[in-house]
Amino acid sequence: MRRLLRGGRVVDPSQELDETADVLIEDGKIAQVGPNLSGADEVIDCGGLAVTPGLIDMHVHLREPGNAEEETIASGSAAAVAGGFTSVACMPNTEPAIDNEASAEFVFLQAQRAGKARVYPIGSITKERKGEELSEMAGLARAGAVAFSDDGETVRNPEVMRRGLLYARMFDKPVIAHCEDPDLAGTGVMNRGVVSMMLGLPGRSRESEEIIVHRDMTLAEITGSRLHVAHLSSAGSVEILRRGRERGLAVTGEVSPHHIVLTEEHVRSYDPNFRMRPPLRTEKDRKALIEGLRDGTIGVIASDHAPHARERKEVEFAFAPDGVIGMETVLPLAVTELIGKGILTLSQLVRLLSTTPAEILGIPGGSLRVGGPADVTVIDLDSAWKIEKSRFRSKSRNCPFDGWEVKGRAAWTIVGGEVVFSLE
Ligand code: DOR
Numbered sequence: 001m002r003r004l005l006r007g008g009r010v011v012d013p014s015q016e017l018d019e020t021a022d023v024l025i026e027d028g029k030i031a032q033v034g035p036n037l038s039g040a041d042e043v044i045d046c047g048g049l050a051v052t053p054g055l056i057d058m059h060v061h062l063r064e065p066g067n068a069e070e071e072t073i074a075s076g077s078a079a080a081v082a083g084g085f086t087s088v089a090c091m092p093n094t095e096p097a098i099d100n101e102a103s104a105e106f107v108f109l110q111a112q113r114a115g116k117a118r119v120y121p122i123g124s125i126t127k128e129r130k131g132e133e134l135s136e137m138a139g140l141a142r143a144g145a146v147a148f149s150d151d152g153e154t155v156r157n158p159e160v161m162r163r164g165l166l167y168a169r170m171f172d173k174p175v176i177a178h179c180e181d182p183d184l185a186g187t188g189v190m191n192r193g194v195v196s197m198m199l200g201l202p203g204r205s206r207e208s209e210e211i212i213v214h215r216d217m218t219l220a221e222i223t224g225s226r227l228h229v230a231h232l233s234s235a236g237s238v239e240i241l242r243r244g245r246e247r248g249l250a251v252t253g254e255v256s257p258h259h260i261v262l263t264e265e266h267v268r269s270y271d272p273n274f275r276m277r278p279p280l281r282t283e284k285d286r287k288a289l290i291e292g293l294r295d296g297t298i299g300v301i302a303s304d305h306a307p308h309a310r311e312r313k314e315v316e317f318a319f320a321p322d323g324v325i326g327m328e329t330v331l332p333l334a335v336t337e338l339i340g341k342g343i344l345t346l347s348q349l350v351r352l353l354s355t356t357p358a359e360i361l362g363i364p365g366g367s368l369r370v371g372g373p374a375d376v377t378v379i380d381l382d383s384a385w386k387i388e389k390s391r392f393r394s395k396s397r398n399c400p401f402d403g404w405e406v407k408g409r410a411a412w413t414i415v416g417g418e419v420v421f422s423l424e
Helices: 073-082 101-114 137-143 158-170 194-199 206-223 235-246 257-261 264-269 283-294 330-339 346-361
Strands: 002-012 017-026 029-034 042-045 050-053 055-060 085-090 118-121 175-177 227-229 251-255 376-386 405-415 418-422
Touching: 002 346, 002 376, 050 346, 055 073, 055 330, 055 346, 073 085, 073 101, 073 118, 073 405, 073 418, 085 346, 085 376, 085 405, 101 118, 101 137, 137 158, 158 175, 158 206, 175 206, 194 264, 206 227, 206 235, 235 251, 235 283, 251 257, 251 283, 257 283, 257 330, 330 346, 330 376, 330 405
Parallel strands: 002 042, 002 050, 055 085, 085 118, 175 227, 227 251
Antiparallel strands: 002 017, 017 029, 050 376, 376 405, 405 418
16 A cells, blocks of 8 residues: 655754755555655655654653543543644553563554554553552563652652662663652642732742752763753753753653643643643743753653543533643644744754654654554644534543634544544
8 A cells, every 4th residue: 555645844853954855655664755656556646744753742641551531541542642742751650650571562463453543551650659669660661661659749758769860771761750858848839939828829949850960860870871851840840950951951841732732821821721731830940841841951742642521521620631632733833933933944843743752751752754554643724713622532521722723634544554634
């Protein structure tokens, strides 16, 4: 089967490519990229659309096993491809946790059954994510876990974290750090500052994040391991990461769309859909995160898609669980807020959403190189639409962007040469 993507703007930062061209797909691989290609069984007209390497969301929570009413690997993969993602990496804070070979294999099996996006498990650093004993890291790596993380919690004991980093290095996998010191963060439910004081809500300080970014970078330096800092939220963290990278450490960082478009001011509504960990911070932090993206300090945008059941999330702010869904809104928010406002070029955005996540995780994709897998996202950058959470593929509805007018969305999502999503 030969499929031709005709006449799109082909943007592939891995090859410094940004030009109008055709892309020919054969047997699930990229067969040719160039002008006036022919000989296909099927043609998709990509005139006026951007053709990019398949987008990769390296930070999602799919809730399976354990909380299938919130999300399953099948519903999560459907949401992923609708959002333009051809691959996602899912966090191990499931019930039970993904802390052994069999549980990682289960993720691959369910993803294969779903037949939409590629889903890669992230194994936990510690057994049951308790922060005490290392999990079966060798077995997890053998089963294909792409990284290790206790996301949702910081590994409180630095010696355990040091050993986790050391083991991860043996398997050449990155450790993805959730950076929030539990003692400093305490029982806070939003950013600590003037707004939390006025609202009478307990706050989580920025230092609770920054001190762990610092600690984990130091441990990564000692062990020579690769560290990826998840969901950065504060200006101080960006600066610490910037300095570490300048010193040549193997550290990378990620930011979620909600931290680049929202601030703690939104919490004044007491809407639990503005509650997540780390919390939304100030305008100064938001601007520093955007600057981090612009200057290359932050290499990845990831959704931190965190589905929660309605009956648990739609309660008083102080009692709601942390997290918001995001796979179906990353692309429009990034196109609207970052490209639309002239902050990033499309090529820079594709690097953040595809090239760099593929490099960090060491997974196929992230490029339209001939011979590579035909994971492709065709993006309509000009399509203006309104986000309606009732239409999401995700099983959950905890989205803070409902009703937002945005621009840009996936028109076609292609995984291994097969069309797994097209805009109706
Ligand atoms: O807000 C969050 N929700 N932050 C996390 O780190 C975990 C996530 C979840 O699993 O709900």
